[in-house]
Amino acid sequence: xxxxxxxxxNAALAENIAELLELDGHETRVAGTAxxxxxxxxxxxxxxxxxxxxxxxxxxxxxxxxxxxxxLRVHAVVISAYTDDSTxxxxxxxxxxxxxxxxxxxxxxxxxxx
Amino acid sequence: xxxxxxxxxxxxxxGFGPASSAALREAHPLxxxxxxxxxxDFYATIEAHPGARAAITGGAAQIQRxxxxxxxxxxxxxxxxxxxxxxxxxxxxxxxxxxxDLPQVYMLTAMDRIRVQSLAALRAGSALRTEDAERMITAxxxxxxxxxxxxxxxxxxxxxxxxxxxxxxxxIGQFAASIGHELRNPLGVVESSAFLLxxxxxxLAIADPGLTKHVEKISAEVQRSNKTISDLLELARSRxxxxxxxxxxxxxxxxxxxxxLAAGVEVQVSGAAGVTLDADLDQMSRVLxxxxxxxxxxxxxxxxxxxxxRREGGRAVIRVRDDGPGVPADLRARVFEALFTTKAKGxxxxxxxxxxxxxxxxxxxxxxxxxxxxxxxIVIPDAAAxxx
Numbered sequence: 437x438x439x440x441x442x443x444x445x446n447a448a449l450a451e452n453i454a455e456l457l458e459l460d461g462h463e464t465r466v467a468g469t470a471x472x473x474x475x476x477x478x479x480x481x482x483x484x485x486x487x488x489x490x491x492x493x494x495x496x497x498x499x500x501x502x503x504x505x506x507x508l509r510v511h512a513v514v515i516s517a518y519t520d521d522s523t524x525x526x527x528x529x530x531x532x533x534x535x536x537x538x539x540x541x542x543x544x545x546x547x548x549x550x
Numbered sequence: 551x552x553x554x555x556x557x558x559x560x561x562x563x564x565g566f567g568p569a570s571s572a573a574l575r576e577a578h579p580l581x582x583x584x585x586x587x588x589x590x591d592f593y594a595t596i597e598a599h600p601g602a603r604a605a606i607t608g609g610a611a612q613i614q615r616x617x618x619x620x621x622x623x624x625x626x627x628x629x630x631x632x633x634x635x636x637x638x639x640x641x642x643x644x645x646x647x648x649x650x651d652l653p654q655v656y657m658l659t660a661m662d663r664i665r666v667q668s669l670a671a672l673r674a675g676s677a678l679r680t681e682d683a684e685r686m687i688t689a690x691x692x693x694x695x696x697x698x699x700x701x702x703x704x705x706x707x708x709x710x711x712x713x714x715x716x717x718x719x720x721x722i723g724q725f726a727a728s729i730g731h732e733l734r735n736p737l738g739v740v741e742s743s744a745f746l747l748x749x750x751x752x753x754l755a756i757a758d759p760g761l762t763k764h765v766e767k768i769s770a771e772v773q774r775s776n777k778t779i780s781d782l783l784e785l786a787r788s789r790x791x792x793x794x795x796x797x798x799x800x801x802x803x804x805x806x807x808x809x810x811l812a813a814g815v816e817v818q819v820s821g822a823a824g825v826t827l828d829a830d831l832d833q834m835s836r837v838l839x840x841x842x843x844x845x846x847x848x849x850x851x852x853x854x855x856x857x858x859x860r861r862e863g864g865r866a867v868i869r870v871r872d873d874g875p876g877v878p879a880d881l882r883a884r885v886f887e888a889l890f891t892t893k894a895k896g897x898x899x900x901x902x903x904x905x906x907x908x909x910x911x912x913x914x915x916x917x918x919x920x921x922x923x924x925x926x927x928i929v930i931p932d933a934a935a936x937x938x
Contacts (some may be wrong), residue, residue, distance in 0.1 A: 446736075450734060452738075452742035459746075512621065517734035536737065537734045538737055538738045538776050539742070540736055
């Protein structure tokens, strides 16, 4: 079981990801912005963060960097509908895994368990 | 003042009149015996220059045909009549050069070879009076310069038209890309909701065929939409090529493996051994795979597809032929247009994408006329002759 923080401004998608992960026995929290995600992160210790790349306030990669600066060494997965080289490179530069949208849920499940 | 045509304006500018036409007709018998060597030299020079040679894809047979056309062309230079119809024919030749992507520089340099040798022929072998020779030489310069001006003008017009099309495609591409990205999110929700729904049904032990069918339909259609979006985005993106020498047989094997063809589709490969292409393996494999998948679908999953590879004058030619019903003649020109499809469930993007990739390789993807079945032809530079 993992504690997974999901950050995506598309609430319906974030909820679905959460529900799917919960079916696999994981515990989840959902946030709609990077700021909200950071607030969750400081009050709830998660193992994995799944974040959209394009958030209303920060990029997903930036969110991962902030989490790392806070000393939270978490496993991160950046997801995005934008699959251009610079987005992928920026996401991966943080050490996060990149998963393109539409999200392959079995791949996401494997990454969460890893 | 009367509006002059492009031709009248040029004639006026260089001072080309009936006397010039007459001088050229007088020059014809003096130069005509040299036409053969001039034409041979013309094509020998093209073959010696990779950049010019690249425009000729049909090998020796094509050169033979072109020599015949050049003979008629050069004959007409001297014999005329130098009227509007004459120059209209010339403009068509200019357009042909744009179509085959002949770099402009070779029109100028090739014309120079004809000019220098025709002048040499005029100056040599005859006992012309100086002023007669001068008249003929001047007329020859005038007509050849007008020929060049016409070719360059048509070249420019066609290039502008080509650029306009490219710009329009780029605009459509950007538009499509932003819509595509926007649609990926809601589709992701629909897809995951359908998946959650099926999990929930299983959990509740509800085995209702009607319900299951609808959930499956939702998933299948979402996947199809995702595919359309991915193709659209791919079309809009234009990835740079990573070229390297690629063995044709490896490319073909790669493409066949990627195509997941129906069991009833038999693929026959010939001539691929020993041919090496200068290509981006992933992208070119995508092209070939797309053609194979289309072929399989055209034959309803049953029949034979043949892939024939051969080298032809510094280029590799790959032909993909199927046993299907073929493409009706009136649709042949349109199959490469984006969003045009003949399939009930096609996106109309596959062949547009294929052509873009082959074009980026400096090659050509065409649908060849054929008696039965569809024959697609890819022509790309082979690795032995990198683009000059």
